[in-house]
Structure formats: C-alpha cells, structure tokens
Amino acid sequence: MTRLICVLLTLFFLNSPAMGENSDLGRSSLAAKTGAGVADDAFTHGLKYDPRVRARGVQDPSSHNFPYSFDDGILATKQIPQKNGYNIFQQPGSMAGKVVTDPKTGIRTQTYKDGVFEIGVTKDGVIDHRFFRPN
Amino acid sequence: MRYLTVDGMLSGTGIRDSVEGGYVDPRELGLSEGLKSQIRLWLARYADAHFTQFEDSQIVAALDAEGFVIAKQLRDELPEKSKVVYFSNAEMREIAKPPAPDSPPPTSRG
Numbered sequence: 146m147t148r149l150i151c152v153l154l155t156l157f158f159l160n161s162p163a164m165g166e167n168s169d170l171g172r173s174s175l176a177a178k179t180g181a182g183v184a185d186d187a188f189t190h191g192l193k194y195d196p197r198v199r200a201r202g203v204q205d206p207s208s209h210n211f212p213y214s215f216d217d218g219i220l221a222t223k224q225i226p227q228k229n230g231y232n233i234f235q236q237p238g239s240m241a242g243k244v245v246t247d248p249k250t251g252i253r254t255q256t257y258k259d260g261v262f263e264i265g266v267t268k269d270g271v272i273d274h275r276f277f278r279p280n
Numbered sequence: 281m282r283y284l285t286v287d288g289m290l291s292g293t294g295i296r297d298s299v300e301g302g303y304v305d306p307r308e309l310g311l312s313e314g315l316k317s318q319i320r321l322w323l324a325r326y327a328d329a330h331f332t333q334f335e336d337s338q339i340v341a342a343l344d345a346e347g348f349v350i351a352k353q354l355r356d357e358l359p360e361k362s363k364v365v366y367f368s369n370a371e372m373r374e375i376a377k378p379p380a381p382d383s384p385p386p387t388s389r390g
Contacts, residue, residue, distance in 0.1 A: 206301060208296075208302050208303065228328060267333055273333070276289070276292070278292075
C-alpha cells in the first residue's frame with residue numbers, strides 16, 4: 146500500500162509543469178520565447194506554461210487539472226485559429242465525474258462525463274489555457 | 281443555499297459552481313433572456329481580451345466592471361437563496377468591489 150502511494154505521488158509530481166527537467170523534444174510548432182512569468186515545462190516535452198494554468202488547476206480542479214500527459218495528444222489535433230495569433234486545440238474525451246452511491250446496496254460507482262479537452266496557446270507559443278468542457 | 285462564481289473564463293459558461301467546481305449552464309438556472317444574452321456577449325468580449333493576453337488594462341477594467349454587474353443581476357434573478365461572487369479571469373482573483381473607472385492598471389497578472 147505504501148509503495149502504491151509512493152508511486153502515485155511520484156507520478157503526480159512528474160506531471161507537474163513546474164518541476165523536473167526541461168528538454169525540447171522537437172515541438173517546433175510550439176517553440177516558445179521564454180518570457181517573464183512563464184514556467185518551463187517539467188514533463189520533458191518542451192512546452193511552456195503560463196503560471197495562470199497552474200493557478201486555475203488548483204482553483205477549479207474539476208475543469209482544469211487533468212493530467213499534463215494529455216497535452217501531447219491534444220496539441221496534435223488541428224489548431225483552431227483565433228484573433229491575435231492565438232490558437233485553440235481540442236480533443237474529445239471523458240473525465241471522471243462524481244462517485245454515486247446506490248442507497249439500497251451501498252455500492253459506489255464512478256461516473257464519467259464526456260466532453261472536450263481544450264488547450265489555448267498564445268502567439269508566442271505559451272500555453273495559457275487548459276480546460277475540460279463537458280458536453 | 282447555492283454558491284456561484286461569475287467568471288469570464290475562455291470556453292466557460294460564465295457561471296461556475298463555487299463548491300462542486302465546473303461550470304453551470306445558464307439555461308438551467310431559469311435566468312431571463314436578457315441576462316443570458318448579456319453573459320454570452322460579455323464572454324465573447326472576454327475571450328477577445330484573452331487572445332491578446334489581457335494587455336489592455338482599460339478593456340480589462342471595463343470587462344470586470346460589467347462582470348461585477350452581471351454577478352449582482354444573477355443574484356437577483358436566482359430563485360433560491362444564493363451567494364454569488366465575481367472572479368476576474370484576467371486578474372486571477374476574486375473582486376469584492378467593482379473596479380473604479382480611473383483605477384491604476386494592475387502591476388501583475390497571474
């Protein structure tokens with residue numbers, strides 16, 4: 146049990162964008178200028194995250210704090226251009242919802258909600274928006 | 281008692297459940313057409329500001345002032361007793377008072 150908790154904690158910290166090493170694995174489309182207040186990604190993917198991403202994840206985890214390991218797949222989708230060189234990437238998926246307890250049996254069931262994982266990238270290649278939008 | 285936060289986050293609905301997290305569909309709250317329309321237009325303008333990384337502090341102040349008014353209207357229209365606060369997506373903080381029109385621009389944005 147203790148070992149399992151250690152493994153989970155390690156995975157959690159490896160997923161954090163503010164920890165670990167930074168190495169560019171060739172994500173040229175997101176090659177970024179590192180400006181003030183921008184944190185280098187720690188998940189060895191060379192992505193750049195605005196601090197607001199993490200703040201939002203802490204503040205409203207149910208909408209924003211999905212694993213950072215998802216980002217590669219989301220960013221591989223076709224970009225949706227917005228104003229000022231901003232781009233949005235969206236990938237359908239599902240996220241764990243509430244755990245529902247059957248009042249008769251007491252059996253607890255994990256529910257899931259379908260939706261879209263969304264990432265926003267500024268014209269400078271910095272991720273400043275991560276969001277799961279339920280359908 | 282319901283706890284809600286008005287919040288102009290990109291791709292959000294404008295109204296967040298302060299306790300459960302996630303965004304609430306304004307259509308589920310029984311709001312007036314006028315308020316739903318105002319929220320929609322305000323969100324579109326907030327999204328435009330996001331695309332420029334909130335670089336224009338006057339636009340941000342105007343958006344937050346309007347968001348504050350929306351929060352008050354929402355509280356007035358909800359059928360059940362509710363606590364509604366306003367959260368500035370640009371400033372990344374809850375705002376307890378509407379921003380003054382000639383207030384100095386903020387020094388930092390998270």
